[in-house]
Amino acid sequence: MIIPWEDRPVNERGVIWRYSANPIIPRNLLSTSNSIFNSAVVPFGDGFAGVFRCDDTNRRMRLHAGFSRDGIRWSIEEDDIRLTGADPEVGAWLYGYDPRVVWIDDRYYVTWCNGYHGPTIGCAWTADFKVFHQLENAFLPFNRNGVLFPRKINGRFAMLSRPSDNGHTPFGDIFYSESPDMELWGRHRHVMSPAKFEQSAWQCTKIGAGPIPIETGEGWLLIFHGVLASCNGFVYSFGSALLDLSEPWKVLARSGPYLLSPQRDYECMGDVPNVTFPCAALHDPDTDRLAIYYGCADTVTSLAFGYVNEIVEFTKKTTI
Numbered sequence: 001m002i003i004p005w006e007d008r009p010v011n012e013r014g015v016i017w018r019y020s021a022n023p024i025i026p027r028n029l030l031s032t033s034n035s036i037f038n039s040a041v042v043p044f045g046d047g048f049a050g051v052f053r054c055d056d057t058n059r060r061m062r063l064h065a066g067f068s069r070d071g072i073r074w075s076i077e078e079d080d081i082r083l084t085g086a087d088p089e090v091g092a093w094l095y096g097y098d099p100r101v102v103w104i105d106d107r108y109y110v111t112w113c114n115g116y117h118g119p120t121i122g123c124a125w126t127a128d129f130k131v132f133h134q135l136e137n138a139f140l141p142f143n144r145n146g147v148l149f150p151r152k153i154n155g156r157f158a159m160l161s162r163p164s165d166n167g168h169t170p171f172g173d174i175f176y177s178e179s180p181d182m183e184l185w186g187r188h189r190h191v192m193s194p195a196k197f198e199q200s201a202w203q204c205t206k207i208g209a210g211p212i213p214i215e216t217g218e219g220w221l222l223i224f225h226g227v228l229a230s231c232n233g234f235v236y237s238f239g240s241a242l243l244d245l246s247e248p249w250k251v252l253a254r255s256g257p258y259l260l261s262p263q264r265d266y267e268c269m270g271d272v273p274n275v276t277f278p279c280a281a282l283h284d285p286d287t288d289r290l291a292i293y294y295g296c297a298d299t300v301t302s303l304a305f306g307y308v309n310e311i312v313e314f315t316k317k318t319t320i
């Protein structure tokens with residue numbers, strides 16, 4: 001597997017750096033897309049597949065499957081994903097956004113923010129990114145940012161989520177939950193609250209898990225977004241934390257500085273200005289390279305690169 005990559009620019013001082021050809025997915029890739037952002041990708045076959053958040057020109061929030069040989073140039077299906085197999089009460093589609101995708105045991109699981117009397121965490125599985133089998137919603141409304149761990153922990157599926165409200169939640173902590181079967185979720189544990197404003201303002205209003213956590217010798221590396229409520233609205237940046245491997249609700253370290261914040265034009269201008277929102281990362285364990293996919297200004301999708309061991313060191317060194 002050769003993941004997307006570009007070496008660190010000579011004068012780059014950050015722990016991670018942006019792809020020079022960002023954004024990689026334009027807002028109008030589909031004939032009916034208003035915007036394509038906050039999307040998730042995984043290795044698949046000889047290349048990659050993904051679930052993309054495509055808001056259409058009715059401004060309805062839809063999920064579409066996509067495929068790529070190199071992880072950079074994407075072909076996204078014109079038709080949105082039609083989920084199958086759910087109890088009709090749960091399966092009636094209202095809206096879906098901010099997907100995550102992960103391989104666990106023998107199949108790909110998809111989680112997303114699913115409309116059911118308010119936002120909650122929808123779940124489905126697929127083998128081929130053509131047929132998506134819908135499962136029960138993981139939680140009651142209101143919840144967002146449901147992110148599965150890439151393997152069972154202590155014999156159970158494990159998920160991070162962020163309980164919220166029905167609107168533009170100005171609060172929010174990350175919690176951990178377990179399930180024996182991907183249907184019944186419990187053993188809820190608190191993971192992290194927003195930081196204190198005086199300590200780390202970019203993550204002081206609300207936080208939410210981003211890509212699927214990455215297992216390292218130092219713990220689970222979690223890349224998460226954080227929000228600052230500025231006088232001009234929310235600003236979404238992202239940083240990193242290390243969670244205990246067998247008790248992931250225990251935070252071992254958490255970066256004070258962000259890894260990346262909205263600074264480029266395509267991050268600062270769009271349907272929602274000043275948003276960088278990561279939903280996926282590809283890791284190549286042989287080279288330690290990491291390619292992070294993040295939505296920009298709720299409009300387009302971009303890539304950033306780094307090395308996992310450098311991000312782990314940064315997290316420990318700058319922990320709050």
Ligand code: BMA
Pocket residue numbers: 038097098168169236272275277295298
């Ligand atoms: C959050 C979610 C994200 C979005 C962000 C900024 O609440 O809706 O999809 O990127 O707001 O608008």
